[in-house]
Amino acid sequence: MDRVRSAFNRMVKSERYSRFTLQPAEDGERHIEVKLSEDATEVEDPSGGSPSFRPAPQRHSRTTICYLALGMLLIFVIGYVLGYINHRETQVDQVNCHGEPETDGHQVVTPAVVAAVVQVQDTPMNWQDVTQLLSQKLTSQALGKTLSEFDLPSRSAGSAEDNQLANRIFEEFKQVEMDPWTDVHYVQLQTPDSEHPNRVLFGSDVFKPTGYLAYSATGKVQGKLVYGNYGRQEDLDVLKNKNIKLRGSVLLLRAGKISFAEQVDNAATKGASAVLIYPDTQDYVADTALYGHVHLGSGDPYTPGFPSFNHTQFPPTQSSGLPKIPAQTITANMASSLLQNIGGPESDASSGFKGGLTSVVYRLGGSENVTVEVNNVLVNKEIHNVFGVIKGFTDPDRYVVLGAQRDSWGKGYAKATVGTSILMELAKAVKEMVEKDGFRPKRSLVFASWGAGEYGSIGATEWLEGYMSSIDKRVVTYISLDGVLMGRGSFIASASPLLYSLLQNTMKEVKSPLGSGSVLDMVGASNWEAKILRPMSMDDPAYPFLAFSGIPSISFHFISPNVEAYTYYNTNLDNMDHLDYQTSRQTSEMAAVAAQFAGHMALRLVHDHLLRLDVSRYSSVLTSAVYRLFKRVNQLSQSGQLKEVDPSWMNQARGSFQRAASSINNDILNTDLSDKEACRILNDRIMSVEHNLLSPYVSPVETPFRHLLLGRGPHTLASISETTDMEQLRTQLALATWNLQGCANAMVGNIWDIDDEI
Numbered sequence: 001m002d003r004v005r006s007a008f009n010r011m012v013k014s015e016r017y018s019r020f021t022l023q024p025a026e027d028g029e030r031h032i033e034v035k036l037s038e039d040a041t042e043v044e045d046p047s048g049g050s051p052s053f054r055p056a057p058q059r060h061s062r063t064t065i066c067y068l069a070l071g072m073l074l075i076f077v078i079g080y081v082l083g084y085i086n087h088r089e090t091q092v093d094q095v096n097c098h099g100e101p102e103t104d105g106h107q108v109v110t111p112a113v114v115a116a117v118v119q120v121q122d123t124p125m126n127w128q129d130v131t132q133l134l135s136q137k138l139t140s141q142a143l144g145k146t147l148s149e150f151d152l153p154s155r156s157a158g159s160a161e162d163n164q165l166a167n168r169i170f171e172e173f174k175q176v177e178m179d180p181w182t183d184v185h186y187v188q189l190q191t192p193d194s195e196h197p198n199r200v201l202f203g204s205d206v207f208k209p210t211g212y213l214a215y216s217a218t219g220k221v222q223g224k225l226v227y228g229n230y231g232r233q234e235d236l237d238v239l240k241n242k243n244i245k246l247r248g249s250v251l252l253l254r255a256g257k258i259s260f261a262e263q264v265d266n267a268a269t270k271g272a273s274a275v276l277i278y279p280d281t282q283d284y285v286a287d288t289a290l291y292g293h294v295h296l297g298s299g300d301p302y303t304p305g306f307p308s309f310n311h312t313q314f315p316p317t318q319s320s321g322l323p324k325i326p327a328q329t330i331t332a333n334m335a336s337s338l339l340q341n342i343g344g345p346e347s348d349a350s351s352g353f354k355g356g357l358t359s360v361v362y363r364l365g366g367s368e369n370v371t372v373e374v375n376n377v378l379v380n381k382e383i384h385n386v387f388g389v390i391k392g393f394t395d396p397d398r399y400v401v402l403g404a405q406r407d408s409w410g411k412g413y414a415k416a417t418v419g420t421s422i423l424m425e426l427a428k429a430v431k432e433m434v435e436k437d438g439f440r441p442k443r444s445l446v447f448a449s450w451g452a453g454e455y456g457s458i459g460a461t462e463w464l465e466g467y468m469s470s471i472d473k474r475v476v477t478y479i480s481l482d483g484v485l486m487g488r489g490s491f492i493a494s495a496s497p498l499l500y501s502l503l504q505n506t507m508k509e510v511k512s513p514l515g516s517g518s519v520l521d522m523v524g525a526s527n528w529e530a531k532i533l534r535p536m537s538m539d540d541p542a543y544p545f546l547a548f549s550g551i552p553s554i555s556f557h558f559i560s561p562n563v564e565a566y567t568y569y570n571t572n573l574d575n576m577d578h579l580d581y582q583t584s585r586q587t588s589e590m591a592a593v594a595a596q597f598a599g600h601m602a603l604r605l606v607h608d609h610l611l612r613l614d615v616s617r618y619s620s621v622l623t624s625a626v627y628r629l630f631k632r633v634n635q636l637s638q639s640g641q642l643k644e645v646d647p648s649w650m651n652q653a654r655g656s657f658q659r660a661a662s663s664i665n666n667d668i669l670n671t672d673l674s675d676k677e678a679c680r681i682l683n684d685r686i687m688s689v690e691h692n693l694l695s696p697y698v699s700p701v702e703t704p705f706r707h708l709l710l711g712r713g714p715h716t717l718a719s720i721s722e723t724t725d726m727e728q729l730r731t732q733l734a735l736a737t738w739n740l741q742g743c744a745n746a747m748v749g750n751i752w753d754i755d756d757e758i
Helices: 002-012 062-090 111-121 127-137 140-150 160-175 233-241 260-269 332-340 413-436 458-466 468-474 497-509 519-523 528-532 543-548 576-582 587-607 615-639 648-669 676-692 717-722 726-748
Strands: 018-024 030-036 181-191 199-202 205-207 212-214 219-227 250-254 274-278 291-293 327-329 365-374 377-390 395-405 443-450 475-480 490-495 553-559
Touching (some): 127 587, 140 413, 181 458, 199 332, 205 332, 233 260, 250 365, 274 365, 377 413, 377 458, 395 587, 413 443, 413 576, 413 587, 443 458, 458 468, 468 676, 475 543, 553 587, 576 587, 615 676, 615 717, 615 726, 648 726
Parallel strands (some): 219 250, 274 327, 475 553
Antiparallel strands (some): 018 030
16 A cells, blocks of 8 residues: 555656545545646646656666556556455545546546545644754855845835836746736825925025935925924923924924834924934934835825725825825934024933934024925836745635835845845745645745835735735734844844734744854743833834734844844945844844744744634733723713713623633634644634724724724724823723624624623
8 A cells, every 4th residue: 555655646746736635425425536736737748748747768778668567557456456445345436526537647546545645645744844844945045145136226116126126026936836926006106306306494504315205295394493302202292391382393303213104293293394304323323314204004195995906996085194294304414403503492311302413412492493395296106016825735715924025215135135035035945845845834825025115015005905805814924024134132023912922932943043042042031022022013014914904913023132223224224234234244144044933933824723823812912901991981980071981891891802712712622623624613713803803993094003902093992091082082982892892702703602701
């Protein structure tokens, strides 16, 4: 039987996907079905042989040919006899959708042989073997070569260079037979006007910065110059307490801590007329131009909530996240000139307003006028998302997506080159594991190269908007490869709580880039969550997947110790030399470690029948948010400001969520995890959690980030806890309570299992 099995394996090994399933019959018996991949296209053999096989060598002796013929005849006879015996004993008919006996070439595929192969194919590869194979293929030499190939001088979104790179990625996916496809969008990007440059006028000084902020409001405004540190709410509160007037002012802010979009939004909320942002030497190591965008959202802001396909016709509309005031970046030298003559009171040391500019007294201003002129123009661009897929063998309709942005302002080495290189090497490595090493992922792996990432994850968001009705229910997890390498010696991550356990286990398994121990040992195993985890910010490329589409998502970053950000991000200095300096000249080695880290998480999610998503990890996040809300509502009720609102309603919904999570964990403990169908039912319940935490009561046009806990807008628990509008609080509390209760109900599974206890 072993010889028969071996012979059959040799016969089918050239097929890229051979899936064998047992189909139930009406009489209670189970029939065997052989399914070959739809994408296994036939190629014309010039020698006239079978298209599924390579032509045999031309020179053989007659003796060898005779032995081969006798061997094939023997295999045929044995297979026929075993098939006949098996047929007589079990009375199982072979199922064939064409009504003909299953054959491969001239060899009959008998039920006994197929059953043997089914047993072999259904045995999962040992997890240690999977990780060892992955590590062997993701070498520093391979990553170094790919990094040099993708290191381009220019790759701006929608440019000829960007399109050429997209075509190259498509062709490489095609060469390794990953069935690539493209997703084309027609979007509006904002760029500087070459004939009318942006300007800043202060006294006799006229500055013409080369950097800019996409999606700024345009026009020419004047106001009193005020220094506002990072532009956070607490910074603006300091100015208010100092009686510095913000309405009508031009705020001078230093980059960092929060996104450009949040800085401009905070300033506009306080009534400022314009914003100037510069890189302070305390946060940036060189005087350079800054680039970015100020859209408080993601995707094309002129098609909010729906895709920018060329064939779709929608009425003109704008995202509510577009700023209504001009915003412009300037260099540190320009900011120094402004601060030297800004006037006003000096900032005290306790406020944290003092930066690193030498020979400058950090005054708050409010007395001298400055003029800001922004002349950016909108341009229509065609952008391409490129995808390749490695199909799953058990649940091909469930996907783990790995993605990296392809474009950047300038060279974008850390921001785009590294992520794209890791994406390609991971795709090739896993594909080779499937083709040559016998790895059989249960779910599909999709590798995505996104366009227009610099303008607010436009390519990724438009894809999510275009296929919202199916993607969010089928994508298991999104793993972002953007910015994974910023330094060496430390590690940070942002993720859905569902992925905390997977993140921790991956940190234990992946070796430290410092040479000994694991990544978890590198940062310290004790209290690792407080050391490593960061809230996922709005400008994180994984954020639209999590907060807009309800897909468990993660982004991670290898960084230098005691550093929160890569100082060359969003500048023209983001190049190979500067990243080499941050990684101690070990960029290729670090890229290999980052690739292995992403690969470990992705393969873990497609290797087991049961998804490695831990619903219990939402407990502490939910409890903390509900506690703040409960405390706030209780205070308002006791003071008489809020009447006939019971804060225990939300707490009861929290209890329902936690009991539903416990029921999932109990069912996991009492389920045979080798039962595919049982695991699929459990997986669907687990996957429902993130999706059902999206509020169904808000518009994706006005409030795209609908996540109840991790989103942004008046519907979130954090916003409800802070609102001063009692009528809005009453309404939003009721909607949020039922949003959470509905999520708990969905987690239970069958509708007949839902009762008052849940």
